């Protein structure tokens with residue numbers, strides 16, 4: 001069985017639709033969402049509905065999901081994120097917010113652990129940016145593979161005798177190693193490549209493949225501007241950062 005593993009959709013409908021079409025064409029029958037369905041871009045309702053229709057094997061909660069679902073003060077977010085979260089709160093029904101709010105911080109499926117940010121302290125929304133950060137998560141990882149998101153930068157961390165981190169395109173899972181894999185962002189990539197990112201996990205073949213897909217960025221940008229969201233949120237999509 002092949003699984004599409006995606007996260008940080010951030011209400012970017014055009015990017016998400018391209019990802020789902022590709023996943024179907026690539027024979028994915030399972031879907032796993034790593035959180036941050038909403039925030040930043042202009043289609044939170046539509047993206048949330050699509051995730052719910054997929055009947056995902058697991059959906060974990062991201063920090064934007066958490067804050068959009070509540071009225072918690074947003075002091076520690078930068079102003080762009082604050083404006084977008086505030087706007088997104090007005091777009092979702094109480095039922096939709098409740099669904100977001102009730103997603104788990106960590107989920108388990110098959111041989112997989114799933115988390116948005118870190119395994120050592122998932123509710124603090126820390127960033128795994130290097131081997132040291134990854135090592136802290138590995139101390140809590142009990143399965144061979146954990147998929148995560150949050151940084152919007154695809155990255156592979158491998159725990160063999162030491163912890164190493166690399167950019168990756170495709171990998172084969174080896175026994176006696178653990179893998180902590182960031183699948184990048186569907187809706188707001190930040191690694192300098194503006195194309196939507198997600199990964200395909202092939203359980204039987206024991207492979208993980210990173211996919212990058214162009215989408216209609218101009219359409220997403222026009223929607224952001226029409227919604228009255230900050231222009232910078234539109235501009236950054238072309239830059240991939």
Ligand code: ZN
Pocket residue numbers: 008010036062064150151152
């Ligand atoms: Zn995010």
